[in-house]
Structures are given as C-alpha cells and as structure tokens.
Amino acid sequence: MEAIPLLTLRRLPQYLEVLQQFKEEGLTMVSATRIAELTGVHMTQVRRDLAYTKVVGTPKVGHNVRDLIRAIEQTLNWNDLSSCFLVGAGHLGTAILGYSGLEKRGIRILAAFDNDPELVGTTVNKIKIHPLEKLGNLLSRMHVHIGILTVPGAEAQQVCDVMVQNGILAIWNFSSAILNVPEGVIVENIDMSASLAVLSRRVAERLENNGGNNGEPKTIKNKKINDRGKNEYTELSSTQL
Amino acid sequence: MEAIPLLTLRRLPQYLEVLQQFKEEGLTMVSATRIAELTGVHMTQVRRDLAYTKVVGTPKVGHNVRDLIRAIEQTLNWNDLSSCFLVGAGHLGTAILGYSGLEKRGIRILAAFDNDPELVGTTVNKIKIHPLEKLGNLLSRMHVHIGILTVPGAEAQQVCDVMVQNGILAIWNFSSAILNVPEGVIVENIDMSASLAVLSRRVAERLENNGGNNGEPKTIKNKKINDRGKNEYTELSSTQL
DNA sequence: TAGATTGTTAATCGATTAACAATC
DNA sequence: TAGATTGTTAATCGATTAACAATC
Numbered sequence: 001m002e003a004i005p006l007l008t009l010r011r012l013p014q015y016l017e018v019l020q021q022f023k024e025e026g027l028t029m030v031s032a033t034r035i036a037e038l039t040g041v042h043m044t045q046v047r048r049d050l051a052y053t054k055v056v057g058t059p060k061v062g063h064n065v066r067d068l069i070r071a072i073e074q075t076l077n078w079n080d081l082s083s084c085f086l087v088g089a090g091h092l093g094t095a096i097l098g099y100s101g102l103e104k105r106g107i108r109i110l111a112a113f114d115n116d117p118e119l120v121g122t123t124v125n126k127i128k129i130h131p132l133e134k135l136g137n138l139l140s141r142m143h144v145h146i147g148i149l150t151v152p153g154a155e156a157q158q159v160c161d162v163m164v165q166n167g168i169l170a171i172w173n174f175s176s177a178i179l180n181v182p183e184g185v186i187v188e189n190i191d192m193s194a195s196l197a198v199l200s201r202r203v204a205e206r207l208e209n210n211g212g213n214n215g216e217p218k219t220i221k222n223k224k225i226n227d228r229g230k231n232e233y234t235e236l237s238s239t240q241l
Numbered sequence: 242m243e244a245i246p247l248l249t250l251r252r253l254p255q256y257l258e259v260l261q262q263f264k265e266e267g268l269t270m271v272s273a274t275r276i277a278e279l280t281g282v283h284m285t286q287v288r289r290d291l292a293y294t295k296v297v298g299t300p301k302v303g304h305n306v307r308d309l310i311r312a313i314e315q316t317l318n319w320n321d322l323s324s325c326f327l328v329g330a331g332h333l334g335t336a337i338l339g340y341s342g343l344e345k346r347g348i349r350i351l352a353a354f355d356n357d358p359e360l361v362g363t364t365v366n367k368i369k370i371h372p373l374e375k376l377g378n379l380l381s382r383m384h385v386h387i388g389i390l391t392v393p394g395a396e397a398q399q400v401c402d403v404m405v406q407n408g409i410l411a412i413w414n415f416s417s418a419i420l421n422v423p424e425g426v427i428v429e430n431i432d433m434s435a436s437l438a439v440l441s442r443r444v445a446e447r448l449e450n451n452g453g454n455n456g457e458p459k460t461i462k463n464k465k466i467n468d469r470g471k472n473e474y475t476e477l478s479s480t481q482l
Numbered sequence: 483t484a485g486a487t488t489g490t491t492a493a494t495c496g497a498t499t500a501a502c503a504a505t506c
Numbered sequence: 507t508a509g510a511t512t513g514t515t516a517a518t519c520g521a522t523t524a525a526c527a528a529t530c
Binding site: 001002003004006009010011012013014016017018038039040075076077078082090091092094095098101102105106107145146169170172176178184186188189190191192193194195196197198199200201202203204205206207208209 | 316419430
Binding site: 005007008042043044045048058059060061 | 501
C-alpha cells in the first residue's frame with residue numbers, strides 16, 4: 001500500500017467537505033478547478049492529490065461527485081470502522097466521546113478509561129467509563145490498536161507506555177506531551193500549543209506592522225489568508241466537528 | 242516585525258516544553274544538540290529556529306535556559322495576555338474554558354457565548370456565558386480581537402461573519418468548517434479531520450504492508466516515528482494541555 | 483590549548499506550481 | 507469541432523540538512 005504524502009492526507013478531508021456540499025446540492029459532476037476554488041488549494045495540487053485516490057476523471061467534464069467521495073473515503077480507510085479506546089474522560093475526552101463525526105471518519109470508540117472514581121461506571125454517549133487499571137488487560141484481550149489520549153500532559157507518557165506494552169499501533173494524542181514510543185508506533189498529535197503559537201505570532205506581527213492600529217485591518221472582500229491555503233476565494237463552508 | 246516561518250512557529254512550543262523540564266531539573270545551560278535529541282527535531286533545524294528568537298548562545302557552552310524560555314515566549318507574544326471571546330460552550334468549549342494552560346500562552350478568555358438558554362447565565366472557570374446575540378455588541382465595545390470558535394460546523398460561518406463585522410483580527414477555529422474571511426483576518430484551524438486522516442491512512446498502510454499481521458509491529462526500542470519529527474530519540478515528555 | 487558548540491552559507495530534498503499534450 | 511479539463515512532466519519554490527569557519 002502506497003504511502004501518501006502527509007500534506008495530501010491533510011487536504012483530503014477538506015475536499016470531502018466541499019464534495020458533501022455538492023452532493024447535497026444535487027450536483028453529479030465536479031471539476032478539480034471548482035474544488036480548488038472552494039478550498040483555496042491550488043488547482044494543480046487538487047489534481048495531484050486526487051490522483052492518489054486512483055480516481056480517473058473525464059476531460060471537459062470532471063469527476064463524478066459520488067465516486068470521488070467514495071474514493072477519498074476509501075483512501076483514508078473511513079469506510080469501515082476501527083475500534084479504539086479513549087483514555088481521559090475529562091471535558092475534552094467527553095467532547096470527543098460525544099462527537100458523532102467520528103463514526104463517519106472510521107473511528108468507533110468501544111470504551112473509555114479514567115482514574116477518577118467519580119467518572120468510573122458512568123456512561124457518555126453509550127460508552128462506558130472503566131477504571132484506568134483495566135486498560136492494559138482490555139487492550140490486549142480485545143485487540144484494539146488505536147488509542148485516543150486525552151489525559152493531562154503529566155500523565156500522558158505513563159498511559160502511552162501501557163498502551164504500547166499492550167500492542168497499540170497508533171495513538172491520537174491530544175495532550176501536550178511529546179510522546180516517546182518505539183519505532184513503528186504511529187503518533188498523531190493534535191497540537192493546540194503549536195496552533196496557538198502561530199496565531200499569537202501572526203496577531204503580534206500584524207498589530208506591530210500596522211503601527212498600533214488595532215482596529216480594522218486593511219481588507220479586500222472575500223479573500224482569505226490562513227495556513228490551509230494562503231490565499232483563498234471561497235463561497236461556502238459547512239458541516240460538523 | 243519579521244514574519245517567522247509557519248513550521249518554525251509550530252516547533253517553538255516544543256522547545257519550550259523541554260526547556261521547562263530543564264528548568265525544573267535545575268539546569269542553567271542547554272545546547273541545541275540536547276534540545277534536538279529530546280524533541281526529535283534536527284540539530285541544525287533547532288539552531289536555525291532559535292536564531293529567529295534573536296538569542297545568542299555561547300560556543301562550547303550553549304544557551305541559558307531561562308533566557309531561552311523568555312526569548313521564545315517573547316517571540317510568540319506569550320508574555321502578555323491577549324483578551325479573547327469564546328463562542329460555543331458545549332463540551333469542547335467547556336474543556337477550553339477550563340484549561341489553565343491558556344494563560345501561560347498569552348490567552349485570557351474574557352467571556353463565552355452560546356445560544357443554548359440552559360447555558361446562558363452559567364459560569365465555567367469564572368467565565369460567564371452570554372447569549373449569542375450579545376457577541377457583536379460586546380466584541381466592538383471591548384475591542385477584543387481574538388475569537389475562539391467552538392460551535393458546530395454548520396453554524397461556524399455565521400458566527401465567523403459576526404466576528405468579522407465587529408473587527409475581529411484572528412479566529413482560532415475548532416470547527417470543521419472552512420471559514421471564508423476577508424483578507425487580513427487570521428484563521429488558525431485545529432483540524433481534527435486532517436489529523437484523523439493521517440492516522441487512519443498510516444494505520445491502514447501498516448496493516449496492509451504487514452500482511453494482516455495486526456499484532457505487534459516490528460519495533461526498535463526508543464525510536465519514534467511521528468509527524469513532528471520523523472525519527473526521534475526521546476527520553477522524557479511533560480506538563481499539561 | 484583542543485574540542486564542543488554556535489551561527490551561517492551551500493547543497494539537498496520534497497512539495498508546489500507551471501506548462502502542455504491528450505481527450506471527451 | 508473548439509475548448510475545457512484531465513493527467514503528467516518539467517520548473518520553481520521553500521524548507522531541511524550538510525558542511526564549515528568562528529569562538530569561548
């Protein structure tokens with residue numbers, strides 16, 4: 001199975017988002033050009049990214065919306081559900097447990113774990129919260145190989161170690177800890193600090209460069225600057241998460 | 242004020258994390274080499290990144306830990322607090338309202354907003370939740386220029402528009418919506434779908450390439466693969482988020 | 483001093499964009 | 507058909523890594 005470039009993988013869900021929109025609007029065909037306009041990704045980039053999904057379009061016409069959605073979902077393995085455990089049922093963990101979008105993205109949380117006796121035994125979104133001590137045992141018995149880590153940073157490595165010892169293959173890490181795992185274990189970080197760093201600095205740069213004019217920045221209608229696509233002309237947004 | 246490259250900004254908080262560790266351990270000096278080892282970032286990369294903070298180290302000795310922490314925090318503008326509003330006080334919003342790490346990162350949430358009458362009037366972590374209708378008015382009156390968006394994707398663009406109309410400068414977007422904003426408005430996305438896409442695909446690639454051997458992957462001790470730094474040899478993790 | 487480490491210039495690498503032939 | 511769009515090869519761009527002189 002071919003390794004798809006990191007940045008391509010990150011863009012695919014964006015295409016999926018606008019494609020869902022098109023589907024809802026009843027469109028059957030769409031061009032890479034149109035997807036490019038709505039996501040702010042360069043037209044050529046979109047074509048190249050879509051090529052990784054093995055879909056073939058028809059010149060002058062474009063791609064079939066339904067086929068394209070299916071192809072992207074297949075590429076991301078979002079068609080069938082992977083079982084996973086969530087550790088850390090605080091506010092963030094609860095938010096994730098309650099998030100209906102996960103199942104659309106191939107993730108089914110089978111059980112949650114926490115070391116707070118108040119939480120153990122309760123249920124969030126039909127998912128039971130177990131004591132943390134049971135994590136290792138259940139992981140190996142149930143052959144779960146994806147873990148969602150929503151514990152405080154100070155406890156993250158510890159929980160991570162238990163996961164690794166019990167055969168976990170991938171960890172979706174929401175803590176700020178830089179996890180130390182053996183080679184081959186996949187770690188994907190939701191790095192809020194990194195994101196905030198970019199935001200903070202960009203704000204500071206702008207305020208300083210505008211000479212303290214902290215009111216309206218100079219703007220041009222409908223042009224967007226962000227880290228997804230630098231300059232973007234978009235017309236719509238959409239759905240959940 | 243110089244524009245620091247995106248990927249450098251994302252790495253700076255990682256350096257900060259290991260530096261805090263060093264400080265707690267009582268170390269006064271640290272080399273870029275050591276930081277590189279613990280974060281998995283290439284040694285030369287670390288040196289280059291640190292150069293953006295304008296710190297100067299001393300050959301053979303390295304950098305002063307306290308000075309380096311201060312320099313990075315200054316670079317990210319994490320020293321003084323920026324006021325901001327949070328919109329969407331569901332589980333995710335509540336998790337963010339309760340997160341103490343924000344103030345260390347230059348963010349103070351002054352008020353929250355939601356359209357659920359059940360939530361309006363309540364308080365989370367001493368932050369009052371106001372009705373959504375008051376957002377525009379308060380934004381412009383209080384000269385707040387950072388907004389945290391934790392509403393469902395379907396409502397995100399709408400709220401975003403209100404923010405923009407009332408002079409917002411930057412939006413920290415936790416929804417899956419691709420926000421359409423005028424040029425000059427900074428959007429920083431916490432893109433869970435993008436992250437999950439990478440995780441899902443990498444897992445699928447590994448399972449397929451191992452020929453269905455979904456038990457233990459081949460591993461080498463203490464070597465780490467993730468998107469922060471490809472190959473990382475690390476010894477510790479740390480703190481919160 | 484000798485050697486580790488800094489700061490920076492040059493080389494490499496990977497990802498993005500431009501260009502264009504193929505085609506429905 | 508003519509022209510929009512695809513798929514792909516070549517050129518460009520930016521970020522990473524290698525190399526090395528300066529130095530405490």
